Amino acid sequence: xxxxxILFLILLAPFMNLFSQKGITPLWTEADRQLLLKxxxxxxxxxxxxxxxxxxxQIAFKQDSSNWSIAEVIEHLGTFEELLQWDLYCNQFTPExxxxxxxxxxxxxxxxxxxxxxxxxxxxxxxxxxxxxxKLSDLKKYFNYHRNQVIKWVESTNTDxxxxxxxxxxxxxxxxxxxxxxYVLVYIAHTTRHTQQIQKIKSSNHFPKSGKIWSEEDxxxxxxxxERTQKEVREEVDHLSYEQWHFKPSPEAWSIGQVVEHLGxxxxxxxxxxxxxxxxxxxxxxxxxxxxxxxxxxxxxENTGHQAPENAIPMGFMRGRDNFLFFNFGRDNILQFVxxxxxxxxxxxxxxxxxxxxxxxxxxxxxxxxxxTDRHLRQIKRIKANVNYPE
Numbered sequence: 525x526x527x528x529x530i531l532f533l534i535l536l537a538p539f540m541n542l543f544s545q546k547g548i549t550p551l552w553t554e555a556d557r558q559l560l561l562k563x564x565x566x567x568x569x570x571x572x573x574x575x576x577x578x579x580x581x582q583i584a585f586k587q588d589s590s591n592w593s594i595a596e597v598i599e600h601l602g603t604f605e606e607l608l609q610w611d612l613y614c615n616q617f618t619p620e621x622x623x624x625x626x627x628x629x630x631x632x633x634x635x636x637x638x639x640x641x642x643x644x645x646x647x648x649x650x651x652x653x654x655x656x657x658x659k660l661s662d663l664k665k666y667f668n669y670h671r672n673q674v675i676k677w678v679e680s681t682n683t684d685x686x687x688x689x690x691x692x693x694x695x696x697x698x699x700x701x702x703x704x705x706x707y708v709l710v711y712i713a714h715t716t717r718h719t720q721q722i723q724k725i726k727s728s729n730h731f732p733k734s735g736k737i738w739s740e741e742d743x744x745x746x747x748x749x750x751e752r753t754q755k756e757v758r759e760e761v762d763h764l765s766y767e768q769w770h771f772k773p774s775p776e777a778w779s780i781g782q783v784v785e786h787l788g789x790x791x792x793x794x795x796x797x798x799x800x801x802x803x804x805x806x807x808x809x810x811x812x813x814x815x816x817x818x819x820x821x822x823x824x825x826e827n828t829g830h831q832a833p834e835n836a837i838p839m840g841f842m843r844g845r846d847n848f849l850f851f852n853f854g855r856d857n858i859l860q861f862v863x864x865x866x867x868x869x870x871x872x873x874x875x876x877x878x879x880x881x882x883x884x885x886x887x888x889x890x891x892x893x894x895x896x897t898d899r900h901l902r903q904i905k906r907i908k909a910n911v912n913y914p915e
Contacts, residue, residue: 551687556686564671564712570715570719575663579660582735583660584658585725586812592721593725594726597721598722600652600718603650607650611690612674612678615688618688631706632709638714641717658808685703690704736871737811747859750858758852760901765914778903780904781838781843781844781847782838782847783903784900785842786838786900787851787896790893794889795854795858802865806871807883810873811871814879815888820892820895824895824898
């Protein structure tokens with residue numbers, strides 16, 4: 525009987541050693557679990573605190589076209605969190621390994637240091653933001669759902685995270701082989717990294733701290749230019765005779781009266797377009813692709829002729845100064861609109877084929893408007909410089 529017991533122990537010994545290596549001796553401790561839970565929960569709270577209360581204009585703001593908006597950063601974080609959730613779930617079923625658990629302390633430090641790594645990374649295509657979410661509430665819901673699922677899994681799992689390994693291409697160096705504990709450490713660091721990115725976006729001099737992209741400086745700029753061009757039209761036509769108002773350099777050319785009538789028609793057209801555009805809900809997602817003021821100014825300053833649309837072609841029936849009164853009435857109304865509007869004119873758009881997203885902001889519309897007046901002021905001066913212009 526004693527002999528049989530000894531024989532049984534001898535035969536069992538290799539299996540006992542196998543069990544010790546594969547499952548009985550844990551490498552991932554309760555302290556490790558609590559470390560991950562604390563990191564996941566703290567970075568989640570730090571992110572949510574940083575974005576709390578931001579409006580649609582603020583989360584859509586970009587420092588420039590090469591950088592992400594806050595909305596894109598959060599969507600990216602949510603996508604990566606979804607990937608983490610699935611990677612943890614799937615890799616818990618891979619064979620346990622202990623070969624990759626050497627020097628875990630040093631590799632853990634490398635993963636954690638990613639939070640403050642100054643080298644700018646490039647997101648894989650699978651994690652690039654697609655602009656799926658326009659509201660902060662939806663972005664928070666997306667990120668929080670997957671982060672909460674990860675926390676729940678880490679809280680309850682019986683998996684030894686040190687014995688399951690995630691593999692990546694060998695050229696990734698230290699990142700090519702990571703146990704699941706290190707894998708979660710990276711995602712904690714990744715959240716911190718992008719929370720800091722959001723802080724930088726918010727610290728930009730151009731970040732809409734008031735919640736609006738269109739600022740009071742923008743309002744003052746439009747008012748100054750609209751008032752200036754109104755004054756210059758007045759100065760150019762104030763003392764014209766009837767003959768000067770209706771002189772044409774050639775039969776097909778416009779008279780000064782027709783030029784000013786054309787300007788007056790546009791006062792009505794653009795005021796109506798601006799008013800309708802601001803009655804539509806703001807569309808901050810189109811802001812970053814909007815053309816800037818200098819492009820509009822350059823386009824209106826070029827010497828190439830522009831074809832007036834049918835609804836802006838002057839009839840030439842008004843007499844003399846009546847043309848200016850027509851223009852002046854419309855300009856006064858546009859000035860009143862710009863002075864009083866509480867809408868964000870850089871987030872409200874009007875349809876315009878050929879521009880980015882086939883849209884033009886109302887601010888851009890009004891930049892076009894005063895520069896259009898400048899264009900026709902130059903035309904008036906050319907008419908007055910004609911050798912046959914009546915004295």
